[in-house]
Amino acid sequence: MNAIAIKHNDEIIDLQTAKELGFEGEQIHLDNSPEALEVLRHSTAHLMAQAIKSLYPDAEFYVGPTVKEGFYYDFKTSADIGEGDLKKIEKQMLSFAKKKYEIQKYEISMEEAREKFKDDHLKQAVLDMIPDDKVSIYKQGDFEDLCRGPHLPSIGLIRNFKLTKIAGAYLGGDSKNEMLTRIYGIAFADKESLKAHMTMLAEAEKRDHRKIGAQMKLFTFREEVGAGFPIWLPAGGRLRARLENLLFKAHRKRGYEPVRGPEMLRSDLWMTSGHYQNYGENMYFTKIDEIEFGVKPMNCVGHIKVYEDELHSYRDLPIKYFEYGVVHRHELTGALHGLFRVREFTQDDAHIFCRADQIEEQIIEVVDFVDKIMSTFEFDYKMMVSTKPEKAVGDDKVWEVSTQALKNAMDKNNLVYEIDEGGGAFYGPKIDIKITDAIGREWQCGTIQLDFNLPERFKLEYNGEDNDKIQPVMIHRAILGSFERFIGILTEHYAGEFPMFIAPTQVAIIPIADTHKEYAKLLSDKLIDIGADAEIYAKNDSLNKRIRTAEKTKVPMLIIVGDEEVEGKTVAVRDRRTREQYNLSEEEFLTLIQTKINEVNF
């Protein structure tokens, strides 16, 4: 097999460049190694551009990089291009590929490039970003493009690719700029890998929480209700209640007190907090008797009012309030996405009011709490320290101190984190917990935010040792983030096959004939007594049909009761996965369920 590029000083260098500079190094062959795919996909992007240019001669091209799972190219044309045109472009790509044009490289000066692309405003924008005074041009057939490379030696090597989606994208990723057309694609070294990739995508789609949510009747949305307002169905209600109960106990063990603030508060309070000025566009407002109220987008102000209800001593700190707080936020229509992005959601929210010297231990305690829960669900997650955003309240100095405090707490405890510059809340820096979902997407769930600003704005205080008034520090935190998003992620994570301790229904009971219904009901009652939910499948359907129906609900355990079971006070258990059967005495069965439900606590 011939080389398609070489590796020189850990950099992928294409053959064109290697020849020009006389570089030598380890050969890269056309296989599915990350290096080979990088080159292949980049050249496929160019081949796509060539095809687009031939079909839409007025097309101007911006950038066409490789990304995690493929490549894309951003361009602009006066023609209307839709999904239906992807096939046409693919076909054109293939016909060019068959001509096996060599990919040639040459260099010109920045000045020459400016002149060469003088009528192409997108190329000018690309040139703006290049600091060098020389740029390289890659040419295949009569198509040429400004590019840094690396590229294949010939487009004839490109065979196994697919254009996957067409979308709009802002020039330079800035919503103030014009919108370009973006086409995404994927390419592999061989046909089988491409096919496997497409199968994998189809499999991932089957896990989609929106699909499973509908199948399992967890939740729904209705046009007449409004976009972004989820409706929780009975099965979803049961699952959610299990999660809420587990988490409630976990909070109580850690010294949190349940509280509850109102759904809306007067606008002057939101001005004091700064939400009105900094978060107003995401809030919903209404008027009551001529006074403006804001529906809460966060729970902190309510908790501040709880704190203000009595005087506090330094001895009482930290004080921790928690609430399953329902919040409303005006998300843009295009951002809405199943349970992952909604306009009304419930946070597992808490606020810790503490002394400055308690910050570190409190943060570490929360991080431990997060880790306990994430590991219970076997989630991979990472932590990001987010710093001061553009829109922010408070002194830069305060921001510096609090950001450093977060980092110190993490560093001292050898916790690994990344930095998200400018990603903080408007009132303080934060540590975000990002979960990786089933398809590799990252979702922000938990968050730990350090806030010196709201205590200052609300003039919060406690009595110190010398009876002096001292301002407490606030830590805002959520662990799941929101029940909506978290349950969405859980659904995809388990593909709907929830573990016993949170499943909407723990046991499906199938009585063989009407005469066994009574025993089924007795078992169901006993299950409820030990905190499990059961569903009896006693409809006038065949036994086989009812087993099929029950299994399709993804219930963790299915038991069948007939004459033998009623007589011997036993149950016949059917394993969901293996379809194997075994018998348990009623007592063994109940103990097993109880153990499985209780084996998890946070």
Add this chain to the structure above:
RNA sequence: GCCGACAUAGCUCAGUUGGCUAGAGCAGCUGAUUUGUAAUCAGCAGGCCCGGGGUUCAAAUCCUCGUGUCGGCACCA
């Protein structure tokens, strides 16, 4: 919000170039059957074809404005 696509029964989908009473499977209801481990049989019911305007002798089908959904971008738990 922006770019592109889509919207037919509770669900998944058919419905020809605009043309007779809009179809199917599953789910639901009724009856028969009383079942030992993944679909018993028969019958019935179910639709403002997303909503408003328009074009046309005639609209599920064409145009237009909304609403919602999907894929991205931008924004975020």
